Amino acid sequence: MSSSPIHPNAQIGSDTSVGFFAVIEQDVVIGTGCHIGHHAVILSGARLGDGVTIGDHSVVGRQPMRAANSAVTTDKAHDGPFIGARVRIGTGSVIYAGCTLEEDVFVADLATVREQVSIGEGTIIGRGAAVENQCSIGKRCKIETNAYITAYSTLGDHVFVAPGVLTSNDNFIGRTQERFDHFKGVQAESNSRLGVGSVILPGVRIGEEAVIAAGALQTQDASPETVYKGLPSRQAGAVPSEQLNKNATK
Numbered sequence: 001m002s003s004s005p006i007h008p009n010a011q012i013g014s015d016t017s018v019g020f021f022a023v024i025e026q027d028v029v030i031g032t033g034c035h036i037g038h039h040a041v042i043l044s045g046a047r048l049g050d051g052v053t054i055g056d057h058s059v060v061g062r063q064p065m066r067a068a069n070s071a072v073t074t075d076k077a078h079d080g081p082f083i084g085a086r087v088r089i090g091t092g093s094v095i096y097a098g099c100t101l102e103e104d105v106f107v108a109d110l111a112t113v114r115e116q117v118s119i120g121e122g123t124i125i126g127r128g129a130a131v132e133n134q135c136s137i138g139k140r141c142k143i144e145t146n147a148y149i150t151a152y153s154t155l156g157d158h159v160f161v162a163p164g165v166l167t168s169n170d171n172f173i174g175r176t177q178e179r180f181d182h183f184k185g186v187q188a189e190s191n192s193r194l195g196v197g198s199v200i201l202p203g204v205r206i207g208e209e210a211v212i213a214a215g216a217l218q219t220q221d222a223s224p225e226t227v228y229k230g231l232p233s234r235q236a237g238a239v240p241s242e243q244l245n246k247n248a249t250k
Helices: 177-181
Strands: 059-062 094-096 226-230 233-238
Touching: none
Parallel strands: 059 094
Antiparallel strands: 226 233
């Protein structure tokens, strides 16, 4: 173990390595067989399971910081984060307090996971992706490079979000007090797929096994097992039977 600043009451399991200049604050619990990278910062109250990897220069347990005109962030302090066994977090990522990452989650370099977020086991958060506060993401999802999951969104299991997908939760674009009564993220049901560069507007529900094509602008709910294309999108037929997850060759 290195000579990094480690608080005396931090609990660090056996066979865990700590890189140079890493910081581990008070009341942190780290399991066995973990690896904490160089210059990583593990803030007070973080809980890491066994076999967790934290990449160089990452921050785990950051508390939210509210801007003066923020609509969805509060200054409330949160416990945690709670990071399950074998989670891997890449270089330069930020994991906020108040979130839960279940077993075998993978968070790539430069990604951000905000407070009050839950991420199911085996899900991948891609490089530079952002998951905003108060989101629920299911098991074995793939959220790829530079995707943006807006606050108050819900994703079921096995949801695929391609690179550059954008979601929104504010139909009033930050003006008038009325917007505070209507904030609503997207709801992508299990096995749905969002194509590269697609845009999903506030409150839109994507039905199970639906496909939103690359570059589509989704302004309406998407029916299950249906393909949508265009600006704005329109129905473009059924998802081929062999492309449904329930029929896919494993």
